[in-house]
Amino acid sequence: MRRRSPARWLAPLALVTCAVAIYVVVDHELLSDDGGASTTSPTTSKSGAAAAKTSTTKRKATKKAKSYTVKPGDSLSAIAAKEGVDVAALQEANPDVDASALHPGQKLKLPR
Numbered sequence: 001m002r003r004r005s006p007a008r009w010l011a012p013l014a015l016v017t018c019a020v021a022i023y024v025v026v027d028h029e030l031l032s033d034d035g036g037a038s039t040t041s042p043t044t045s046k047s048g049a050a051a052a053k054t055s056t057t058k059r060k061a062t063k064k065a066k067s068y069t070v071k072p073g074d075s076l077s078a079i080a081a082k083e084g085v086d087v088a089a090l091q092e093a094n095p096d097v098d099a100s101a102l103h104p105g106q107k108l109k110l111p112r
Contacts, residue, residue: 009109055086066110066112068082068107069082069106069107070106074086074104075099076099079108088105090110090111092111093109094108094109
């Protein structure tokens with residue numbers, strides 16, 4: 001009887017190992033992205049009024065309208081997926097834009 005090659009078992013084992021490694025890396029990236037944005041706090045040396053004014057100023061600065069510049073090959077659904085917004089909300093924010101005729105360099109308002 002002919003002896004089986006160990007490569008018969010190594011190929012599936014390597015495939016499973018790669019899949020597990022990819023899962024671990026992606027899962028770690030998703031977990032690290034969630035915690036980074038909410039860990040900012042004002043310094044304790046400021047008085048209460050100064051800290052409140054600083055946080056109010058920061059909030060106003062983040063409410064600026066954001067925009068997206070259309071790149072070659074972009075579609076409205078692809079832009080919505082990249083920016084994490086709904087396609088309908090993107091269309092409502094840009095009522096004068098024809099979704100089937102996007103041009104590179106065109107600016108779109110992003111709803112937030």
